[in-house]
Amino acid sequence: MQRPYNFSAGPATMPAAVLQRAADEMLDWPFPDGRRSGMGVMEMSHRSEAFGLILEQALADLRELLAIPEHFRILFMQGGALAENAIVPLNLSRGEAAGFVVTGSWSQKSLAEAGKYCQAQLVATCDGYTGIPDPAGWHIDGRNRYLHICSNETIHGVEFHTLPDLAALGCDIPLVIDFSSHVLSRPIDWSRVGLAFGGAQKNIGPAGLTLVVVREDLLGQALPACPSAFNYEIVAKNNSMYNTPPTYAIYMAGLIFQWIKARGGVAAMEAQNIAKAELLYHFIDQSAFYRNDVDPAVRSRMNVPFFLADESRNAAFLEGARERGLLQLKGHKSVGGMRASIYNAMPLAGVQALVDYLRDFEAEQA
Ligand SMILES: *Cc1c(COP(=O)(O)O)cnc(C)c1O
Secondary structure (H helix, E strand, O other): OOOOEEOOOOOOOOOHHHHHHHHHOOOOOEOOOOOEOOOOHHHOOOOOHHHHHHHHHHHHHHHHHHOOOOOEEEEEEOOHHHHHHHHHHHHHOOOOEEEEEEOOHHHHHHHHHHOOOOEEEEEEEOHHHOOOOOHHHOOOOOOOOOEEEEOEEOOOOEEOOOOOOOOOOOOOOOEEEEOOOOOOOOOOOHHHOOEEEEEOOOOOOOOOOEEEEEEHHHOOOOOOOOOHHHOHHHHHHOOOOOOOOOHHHHHHHHHHHHHHHHOOHHHHHHHHHHHHHHHHHHHHHHOOOEEOOOOHHHEOOOEEEEEEOOHHHHHHHHHHHHHOOEEOOEOOOOOOOEEEEOOOOOOHHHHHHHHHHHHHHHHHHO
16 A cells, blocks of 8 residues: 655654554564563553563664663653753753753743743844854853753754754853754764753654653752652653653654664664755755745755745645645644655655655646
8 A cells, every 4th residue: 555645744654664563563462582462562561571671672772773872861751842841941950040042933932931940041043943043153151051952943944963062162061952853863973962852753653752861960950849750860760660651652662763773773864864855955946936945054854844936826735735645744834834844754755756746736837
């Protein structure tokens, strides 16, 4: 069966092979050694031998895929990335000040939420959210407990292609990154990161799982009011089992990790993501009918917002796309226009089908 191509920003498309495997194992999950568990993953105790194996394999595969050093802890949490906008300051700010670089809607939300728990200071921003101000010009206060960035702005399509080196900028405070929408699409330089967080539903798996990767020395500073289930030190001590973790979402994430490993790991994902993004941006740039407004140096490889020159054609464009099996291309309501999210699970053939449609639709209008 040829499934339509789904360009949703999230929850987003998943590899058909992964969905099929989950379907095969839905009623009776098999142990790696061939024993039958006699139950589906949703029905297992999180303390069972079977789920313990699923959790440990997922943690090990993620650590390997992203080359996460030993002095970082991987936490599987709940609440989504928006909950982390509160959980991070509850854990790291000590009620003092933290800095925020605002490059789009998501970092803007992070700044606003953190203000409930600490002095949230705007360090740098860019009008219209179409670029990233040069880090050399950021006004970072060395007393800030951490500096927050959104390393890929899902709505505005702005991506940090290199993470800022705060030590080199003379301000060695922990860098916090919201990597929800590009985690596992490219390698990460952990020497520049204190904490990374993201919801799973963009580039990993189903909604309900939140990934946190935190440097060990940042544990143990939570404010007294921090809920225990959101206290990184408590979650880490309990190996993400202080309370019931999102077991099925962890299982699905684990299947995705294995799928990425089988396809050559994160470096192979990155090469494919570069090819997909270049194909789409190149077509948009050579056309007078479509437009992307983001500074080419910081365009996202994952989320490509674009506009039709004649916006009165938007509804016809979306209807024609749907008829060709190209789904969920409507832009975020705050930006308008169109957006194609082309995460790991979107094959090059899907982007090629989109480019073919863009060309044909443009020709019809002439
Ligand atoms: C989707 C998204 C969020 C919000 O995630 P929720 O799981 O809905 O809380 C936050 N940040 C970024 C970068 C996102 O893409």
